[in-house]
Amino acid sequence: MKTIIEPFKIKSVEPIKFTTESEREEALKRAFYNPFLLRAEDVLIDLLTDSGTAAMSAEQWAGMMRGDESYAGARSFFRFESKVRELTGFAFVIPTHQGRAAERILFSLVGGKGKYIPNNSHFDTTRANVEFSGAEAVDLPTSEGNDPDLIADFKGNMDTKALESFILSVGRANIPLCMMTITNNSGGGQPVSMQNIRTTSDICRRHGIPLFLDACRFAENAYFIKKREPEYHAMPVKMIVQEMFSYADGATMSAKKDAIVNMGGFLALNDADLATRARNLSIVTEGFPTYGGLAGRDLEAIAQGLDEVLDDHYLQYRLRSIEYVGERLTAAGVPILQPPGGHAIYLNARKFLPHIPIHQYPGQALVVELFRVGGIRSVEIGSVMFGKYAPDGTLIPARMELVRLAIPRRVYTQSHMDYVIEVVVEVYRRREEIQGYRITEEAPMLRHFTAKFAPVS
Numbered sequence: 001m002k003t004i005i006e007p008f009k010i011k012s013v014e015p016i017k018f019t020t021e022s023e024r025e026e027a028l029k030r031a032f033y034n035p036f037l038l039r040a041e042d043v044l045i046d047l048l049t050d051s052g053t054a055a056m057s058a059e060q061w062a063g064m065m066r067g068d069e070s071y072a073g074a075r076s077f078f079r080f081e082s083k084v085r086e087l088t089g090f091a092f093v094i095p096t097h098q099g100r101a102a103e104r105i106l107f108s109l110v111g112g113k114g115k116y117i118p119n120n121s122h123f124d125t126t127r128a129n130v131e132f133s134g135a136e137a138v139d140l141p142t143s144e145g146n147d148p149d150l151i152a153d154f155k156g157n158m159d160t161k162a163l164e165s166f167i168l169s170v171g172r173a174n175i176p177l178c179m180m181t182i183t184n185n186s187g188g189g190q191p192v193s194m195q196n197i198r199t200t201s202d203i204c205r206r207h208g209i210p211l212f213l214d215a216c217r218f219a220e221n222a223y224f225i226k227k228r229e230p231e232y233h234a235m236p237v238k239m240i241v242q243e244m245f246s247y248a249d250g251a252t253m254s255a256k257k258d259a260i261v262n263m264g265g266f267l268a269l270n271d272a273d274l275a276t277r278a279r280n281l282s283i284v285t286e287g288f289p290t291y292g293g294l295a296g297r298d299l300e301a302i303a304q305g306l307d308e309v310l311d312d313h314y315l316q317y318r319l320r321s322i323e324y325v326g327e328r329l330t331a332a333g334v335p336i337l338q339p340p341g342g343h344a345i346y347l348n349a350r351k352f353l354p355h356i357p358i359h360q361y362p363g364q365a366l367v368v369e370l371f372r373v374g375g376i377r378s379v380e381i382g383s384v385m386f387g388k389y390a391p392d393g394t395l396i397p398a399r400m401e402l403v404r405l406a407i408p409r410r411v412y413t414q415s416h417m418d419y420v421i422e423v424v425v426e427v428y429r430r431r432e433e434i435q436g437y438r439i440t441e442e443a444p445m446l447r448h449f450t451a452k453f454a455p456v457s
């Protein structure tokens, strides 16, 4: 059969609230035009993030009941640890309450002034944790990855030539580790090829630099490798995952993505000394190293989710449902980042709203309009999230002005996606009426979470 269906039945449902356009206008004003400040109950289809928004399976909920809540040495920890070891091969596994906690522990230990962390593209929290330590976060995407219209298989790749020259220019001693984000979230959810992971690993090993994977979406990345790198067509996804991790020395993980849970993460690594220091730091802020800020039941759900995410039917449905939205939007002429990524569709706001100058944040304007017209919550990934100010106060824009429609795992059906397509096409039809926004209040770091906006009139 050609039709790819959701590989599950629905056992429990949650109603969603329908609102009128004028109610949504009021909600937008109350939220200062920032989707993070909206009340979730006012949102019809929530595509703010795929992080921690998944529907857990019956087996995961059953695991929650089996969770061992002992303070130290809980059975649930050992199940979690052995699952992470089985997939990653890393010797030391430290649970954390989410991905950024693993990043904070790691970069507090290896970062600091004068240090550089190269990455294909840092995600916002990774960049913030690197910079908070005093180190510099350096993005080295390929030129393919910078071209939103180009259709290519692995636009998330690291520019390995640029990496090699970067290492030579700043010196190996100033690079405590190199990161690779799979899939590349800020680069459009684009995958990284096995060939690219291998080459990056070779370069790092030659220079004695540990390679860490930001592994949030490791299974989606592995499925892209299976589909797009011919020598992996017949290989089970689990083996592809194991090979990916074999080229690295450690990983940070937000389990809120490919472990299909609502909360959790981990730091996993091979360096015994660094692991000891990480555990000691975890005790100060996260908790004892066998629970690390999580309940035993969370560890059970993660262990189960790490198995379920490797199912071919699940991954095929997951990637196809995103590709489907991408195909339909492209057919309607809507500019999206091509090709569709693993967890989201990224609208190209610069092309969608060419009349709005970058310093009036076209991505933010589009986010507001999607909510106003259809109750869809999305997020700007552009100069609100990544823009910086020059010393004279002018905006240094981000690489791209994107709006991410992130699809939560196992939550929405095809008719929800058809509705999303209809709303985006309608907003595209009205695009010339949309105006820009200015920031009226902002925090010094990760400003997009709390910034307040006003329409430019």
Ligand SMILES: Cc1ncc(COP(=O)(O)O)c(C=O)c1O
Binding pocket: 051, 098, 099, 100, 101, 123, 125, 126, 181, 185, 214, 216, 253, 254, 255, 256, 264, 265
């Ligand atoms: C690539 C990437 N790294 C790190 C994180 C941080 O994970 P968490 O939100 O669990 O702290 C995210 C979250 O969206 C992410 O997409």
